[in-house]
Amino acid sequence: MSTRKGALAIYNTLSGKKELFRPIHEGQVGMYVCGPTVYNNVHLGNCRTFISFDLAYRYLLHLGYKVRYVRNITDVGHLENDADEGEDKISKKARAEKVEPMEIVQKYTLDFHGVMTAFNALPPNIEPTATGHIIEQIELINTIVKNGFAYESNGSVYFDVEKYNANQPYGELSGRKIEDLIANSRVLDGQTEKRAPLDFALWKNASDEHIMKWPSPWGLGFPGWHLECSAMSAKYLGEVFDIHGGGMDLKFPHHECEIAQGCAATGKKPVQYWMHANMLTLNGKKMSKSTGNSLLPADLFSGENVLLSKSFHPMVVRFFMMQAHYRNTLDFTSEALNAAEKGFEKLMLAIENLLVLVPSSNSSINTKVLVDGFYAAMDDDFNAPALVACLFDAVKQINAIVEGRATINKDDLLVLQKEISVFVFEVLGLRRPTEKNDDQRLSNVMALVLELRGSARENKDWITSDKIRDGLSNAGIIVSDGKDGASWK
RNA sequence: GGUCUCGUAGCCAAGUGGUUAGGCACCGGUCUGCAAAACCGUCUACAGCGGUUCGAAUCCGCUCGAGACCUCCA
Secondary structure, three states, X not given: OOOOXXXXXXXXXXXXXXXXXXXXXXXXXXXXXXXXXXXXXXXXXXXXXXXXXXXXXXXXXXXXXXXXXXXXXEOOOOEOOOXXXXXXXXXXXHHHHOOOHHHHHHHHHHHHHHHHHHOOOOOOOEOOEOHHHHXXXXXXXXXXXXXXXXXXXXXXXXXXXXXXXXXXXXXXOOXXXXXXXXXXXXXXXXXXXXXXXXXXXXXXXXXXXXXXXXXXXXXXXXXXXXXXXXXXXXXXXXXXXXXXXXXXXXXXXXHHHHHHHHHHHHOOOOEEEEEXXXXXXXXXXXXXXXXXXXXXXXXXXXXXXXXXXXXXXXXXXXXXXXXXXXXXXXXXXXXXXXXXXXXXXXXXXXXXXXXXXXXXXOOOOOHHHHHHHHHHXXXXXXXXXXXXXXXXXXXXXXXXXXXXXXXXXXXXXXXXXXXHHHHHHHHOOOOOOOOHHHOHHHHHHHHHHHHHHHHHHHOOOHHHHHHHHHHHXXXXXXXXXXXXXXXXX
């Protein structure tokens, strides 16, 4: 168990402040993150949120917490808009592709998992689906109705926002006042079932043509979008749990509704620490599927997109994201990604060197200051960019040792090797891209080729030497001439 | 229109009352047959205008600009 636990501060959206993190149960953390609605391929913006919370999860694990990390899959109930005829996103896609809704769900869940694996995001401990928890959702609605905060209307059930607000403020999380919300709420056509525009659906009745529907006390229907997170977080993490995360754009109304549902059901605020990840922007605007201003991870990995000059390894993209704080917007540009790639390679090279460093009898560098810097950065609301800056300080020191301008003793070396590996690979979740020279046959061939080129160079046969170098370059192999002979990658 | 956030060097991006954040690019150097790579060094910025303060990029006010939410969104 780490002894560093007490220092972690988390910015809590609910209070608007950084607060020292104190879990409800000593040594244990319950964390819920809103997952994707699987009606389409996840774009890079979606990924940023999940990677941000993967970082938080990883650091909590590193600190020694026993974490139960729940991230849902929304496979029903997410409507196109709030009007009565608003269509379910999954159903719509299923009809467009002429397949079963569950085929859509399966297809895009697999895509999501594949992308998360590529980004080296740890899987959550539980990944519940909305359709798998219809009973829990119906029970929750029953409780809310029984407590007087919801009403039935024409086979649907709505949350009574104004009644709720009479006792506890609705809009706390997003800093809204109900009067302003009422004044500004858009009246959509066909909202005939609701008593007030602000009321949101807990259960919607299903018309005959609806494919995804379940029996309930109010007839055939399906659950409202906001409900699933309340039902599933309560089931797996309890009525009150530690951390709830999600994208900034879910703050209102989704998370606001979750608070209302939780309070209406139990009288207790469901979440201790609300965390919100900021948006990834493209052309200065939020990445968004609906506006077409988005980029798919697959395009990035293949380089097949007009915005990109080349392809990028998933770890370069992850490193790029780690250079910005999760609460700030991050602007995506091909240029910024190129810069991240260079920096990432520099870091990886220094780590390779660190692992084979030869210790001296004494140290001219201060290992403790470096390592304390790593913790201080992450303790400050998971400040990954500050951690990266500290890591590059270490890189500079490692290079100095490699070149004999500094020394490190055996104990310090062991500490540095361990802590850098921990923070780079376990906490930031980076992986070294698979080495091309894993192939033993290729290694042997290259050893021979470089030996021949070495002979040519000794004989000042630059024509042969350069021909080999250029030929290999065309084959995607880069030869580097160092002091101790040539190497390749 | 309402609510809120942001504006940091060529680019990306931390910091948020007093000490060079960092990465990339540029430029200079070491190395090299040449080049690349690698390494070292240089480049010292906080939208504008006022105010508070011994001291402001950081706090306050105004102006300008950008974005988010208010409707599905990570």
